[in-house]
Amino acid sequence: MRVNIQTVIDALISPVARLEQTVDTLKFGHPDTEVTGIVTAFMPTQFVIEQAISLGANLIIAHEAPFFSHHDDTSKLKDDPVYEDKRRLLESSGIALFRFHDYLHRYTPDGVMEGLIQTLDWMPYVQEHHPAYSIVHIPTETVFNIAEHVKKRLGISFVRAHGDRELLCSKIGLLAGYRGGSQNALPLFEREQLDLIIYGEGPEWETPEYVRDAVYQGRHKALIVLGHAESEEPGMEFLANKLRNIYPEIPLHYVKERPVFQVL
Amino acid sequence: MRVNIQTVIDALISPVARLEQTVDTLKFGHPDTEVTGIVTAFMPTQFVIEQAISLGANLIIAHEAPFFSHHDDTSKLKDDPVYEDKRRLLESSGIALFRFHDYLHRYTPDGVMEGLIQTLDWMPYVQEHHPAYSIVHIPTETVFNIAEHVKKRLGISFVRAHGDRELLCSKIGLLAGYRGGSQNALPLFEREQLDLIIYGEGPEWETPEYVRDAVYQGRHKALIVLGHAESEEPGMEFLANKLRNIYPEIPLHYVKERPVFQVL
Numbered sequence: 001m002r003v004n005i006q007t008v009i010d011a012l013i014s015p016v017a018r019l020e021q022t023v024d025t026l027k028f029g030h031p032d033t034e035v036t037g038i039v040t041a042f043m044p045t046q047f048v049i050e051q052a053i054s055l056g057a058n059l060i061i062a063h064e065a066p067f068f069s070h071h072d073d074t075s076k077l078k079d080d081p082v083y084e085d086k087r088r089l090l091e092s093s094g095i096a097l098f099r100f101h102d103y104l105h106r107y108t109p110d111g112v113m114e115g116l117i118q119t120l121d122w123m124p125y126v127q128e129h130h131p132a133y134s135i136v137h138i139p140t141e142t143v144f145n146i147a148e149h150v151k152k153r154l155g156i157s158f159v160r161a162h163g164d165r166e167l168l169c170s171k172i173g174l175l176a177g178y179r180g181g182s183q184n185a186l187p188l189f190e191r192e193q194l195d196l197i198i199y200g201e202g203p204e205w206e207t208p209e210y211v212r213d214a215v216y217q218g219r220h221k222a223l224i225v226l227g228h229a230e231s232e233e234p235g236m237e238f239l240a241n242k243l244r245n246i247y248p249e250i251p252l253h254y255v256k257e258r259p260v261f262q263v264l
Numbered sequence: 265m266r267v268n269i270q271t272v273i274d275a276l277i278s279p280v281a282r283l284e285q286t287v288d289t290l291k292f293g294h295p296d297t298e299v300t301g302i303v304t305a306f307m308p309t310q311f312v313i314e315q316a317i318s319l320g321a322n323l324i325i326a327h328e329a330p331f332f333s334h335h336d337d338t339s340k341l342k343d344d345p346v347y348e349d350k351r352r353l354l355e356s357s358g359i360a361l362f363r364f365h366d367y368l369h370r371y372t373p374d375g376v377m378e379g380l381i382q383t384l385d386w387m388p389y390v391q392e393h394h395p396a397y398s399i400v401h402i403p404t405e406t407v408f409n410i411a412e413h414v415k416k417r418l419g420i421s422f423v424r425a426h427g428d429r430e431l432l433c434s435k436i437g438l439l440a441g442y443r444g445g446s447q448n449a450l451p452l453f454e455r456e457q458l459d460l461i462i463y464g465e466g467p468e469w470e471t472p473e474y475v476r477d478a479v480y481q482g483r484h485k486a487l488i489v490l491g492h493a494e495s496e497e498p499g500m501e502f503l504a505n506k507l508r509n510i511y512p513e514i515p516l517h518y519v520k521e522r523p524v525f526q527v528l
Contacts, residue, residue, distance in 0.1 A: 043469065046477045068446045068474045070467075076451045082478045147528040160525035178467070182332045187340045203334075203442070204465050204492040205307065208524045210332045213310045214346045225525070228468040260472045261424035261489070263527055264411040 003247060005059055005096050006031035008038065011246055012061070013103045022102045027066060029096020035059050037251040040240040042233040044097055046086055051255045052095060059096045061243075063104065063112070063236055066090065066097060104235060105177075109134065112176045115238030116231060120153050132184050133175045135192055140170045143196065143222045150198070155256075156230050158263050162211045163222030169195035175202075176231045182206035189214070189221060198224045200231030229260060267511060269323055269360050270295035272302065275510055276325070277367045286366045291330060293360020299323050301515040304504040306497040308361055310350055315519045316359060323360045325507075327368065327376070327500055330354065330361060368499060369441075373398065376440045379502030380495060384417050396448050397439045399456055404434040407460065407486045414462070419520075420494050422527050426475045427486030433459035439466075440495045446470035453478070453485060462488045464495030493524060 009026065037057030041048040044062035052060050067074050067083060077083040090097060104111040109129035117123055117134065127135040141149070144165040151159060172195065173188045180202020188194055189210075197207065202225075211223040233256060240254035273290065301321030305312040308326035316324050331338050331347055341347040354361060368375040373393035381387055381398065389400040405413070408429040415423060436459065437452040444466020452458055453474075461471065471487065478485040497520060504518035 043473055045473065046480045064469050064473075068450060068470045070469070073446075076447065080450070080454050082453075082474060082481060082483065085481055086477055144528060151528075158527045161528045162524055162526070165526075165528065182337075183340065186332060186344070189346075190344050201468050204524065205328050205334070206332045209307055209309065209328075210346060212521075212524055213350055216310045217346060217349055219346065224528070257476075260426055260468065260476055262426070262429075263422045264408060264415075264425045264429065264488070 001249070003035045003250060004032050005029060005035055005098070008035055008059065008061075008243075008247070009098055012098075012100055015108075016103045016106045019102055019106075023065065023070065023072070024099050024102050027072070027097045027099060028090045029059070029094065029098075033058065033096060035247075035250055037253070038240075038243060038247075039253050039255050040236045040243070041255045041257070042229050042236050043257060045257055046089070047257065048255045049086070049089055049093070049095065052253075053093050055251070055253055057251065057253060058094065059098065061098050061100050061236075061239065063099070063101050063232055065099055100239070104239065106131075110176070111239060112232050112235030113174065115235035116174065116176050118238060119234035120150060132179055133173055133188060135194075136172050136174060138170055138172060140168050143167045143169060143224070146172075146196065147224055150224065150226065154226070154230055154234070156227070156259055159227075160225040161223060162208055163196075163215050167195070167220065167222050169222060171195050173197045175199040176235065177228060178202065180207050180225065182210065186210055195220055196222045196224065198226060200226050201228035227259065227261065229257070233257075265513070267299045267514060268296050269293060269299055269362070272299055272323065272325075272507075272511070273362055276362075276364055279372075280367045280370045283366055283370075287329065287334065287336070288363050288366050291336070291361045291363060292354045293323070293358065297322065297360060299511075299514055301517070302504075302507060302511075303517045303519050304500045304507070305519045305521070306493050306500050307521060309521055310353070311521060312519050313350070313353055313357070313359065316517075317357050319515070319517055321515065321517060322358070323362065325362050325364050325500075325503065327363070327365050327496055329363055364503070368503065370395075374440070375503060376496050376499030377438065379499035380438065380440050382502060383498035384414060396443055397437055397452060399458075400436050400438060402434055402436060404432050407431045407433060407488070410436075410460065411488055414488065414490065418490070418494055418498070420491070420523055423491075424489040425487060426472055427460075427479050431459070431484065431486050433486060435459050437461045439463040440499065441492060442466065444471050444489065446474065450474050459484055460486045460488065462490060464490050465492035491523065491525065493521070497521075
């Protein structure tokens with residue numbers, strides 16, 4: 001059966017009511033091209049695009065935008081050689097690039113969060129899903145051991161943390177992506193009586209400084225920061241598995257990047 | 265000579281034309297109180313406030329806001345015990361808290377940047393100051409050795425980096441605080457022909473991903489991320505020195521916090 005790019009896009013967005021405004025658009029390629037293979041990835045990096053081409057895939061489904069801007073603002077990148085090389089590769093290869101961000105976050109539960117929790121092996125401990133966060137109630141462990149578990153399951157070499165590494169935690173708030181700011185994260189500590197928040201990325205002067213004051217006041221709180229990509233990549237692997245079930249005849253690959261940061 | 269709080273504030277903002285809109289306001293305390301001692305700090309944490317009180321200082325000059333929000337939005341913190349304890353301490357102690365953010369960044373050169381460059385011992389290498397960044401041209405060194413130098417001078421235990429740690433660099437773009445985003449940082453690589461950008465904080469999907477693609481394309485680029493506080497604290501130490509010269513009779517202290525993150 002012939003499957004074209006628009007068919008896949010329609011399937012991806014079908015679980016969610018149509019969004020009036022969204023960044024989830026086809027950035028490159030044509031909707032009526034027949035799909036020969038699909039790559040899912042967190043970020044459509046130069047490496048991911050080259051991998052997709054060499055795998056014979058002609059559709060990349062990426063969570064983030066290709067040109068280092070959530071809203072595809074390339075106004076300051078005109079004549080920039082990094083941008084130009086990447087754009088030319090996308091254009092000349094004829095590969096399609098669909099961004100799958102807003103709709104995936106609006107799955108019930110959030111598809112990115114579901115991937116993260118599955119990868120962390122915490123599905124049995126989910127207490128509640130909310131649109132912007134989930135609560136898990138794990139068997140009591142220290143912050144240090146939770147960090148070790150998270151690093152092992154996500155395949156990463158470090159996390160950033162605040163608080164006593166020996167603090168015993170069981171009630172955890174999880175926020176994937178850039179949801180670590182005070183608007184999303186702070187009210188959870190009190191409302192949900194959390195020991196620990198684990199988030200992807202957020203402003204450093206907000207939640208980390210709240211946790212610093214809370215700890216200094218003698219409160220039972222801690223924070224682990226995963227990194228943006230680290231918290232959302234599992235969602236794109238999860239998506240690849242989902243698509244494999246829908247389109248068993250189409251070659252499907254999840255391409256994982258190396259962590260963008262090393263610690264020096 | 266009696267010096268009151270408003271006198272100090274007037275001195276602080278005098279090098280800059282009056283701003284119509286600014287977060288630099290007196291958050292606690294009264295303008296006509298006589299100053300008994302001054303503490304400068306990056307973040308007015310619970311620890312910093314207690315230190316100020318025990319030092320007998322009644323004016324804290326802090327770069328960031330006390331309640332985990334750039335615009336003092338405390339709407340979601342009502343009845344939050346961390347917020348309430350901190351607010352009560354500020355109120356009951358009668359200590360004055362002045363935020364000194366926008367004006368300091370508008371000094372010529374930016375007072376925060378000047379503090380950072382002095383602390384890094386790179387004053388002789390400054391090539392150009394711009395409002396949002398400075399260019400330094402240091403004797404050629406590897407990324408690894410530059411990171412070691414930066415960590416030693418700032419008294420921090422880690423930085424996050426992307427790129428080959430053996431890459432030789434001499435032309436560096438410096439951006440303090442939350443200026444690491446693509447709007448500020450990306451155009452510099454090409455326009456200023458930089459080897460390396462060092463910034464405080466910025467969105468992880470912007471500049472780090474640009475550098476990732478640039479490196480993958482074989483370009484001579486690297487990135488070091490200091491952390492927000494790590495990049496701006498020296499500016500508040502620099503300010504304490506400045507104030508010591510203006511008010512030699514007032515006890516002046518710079519209170520340094522521990523880094524908010526540890527690596528696990």
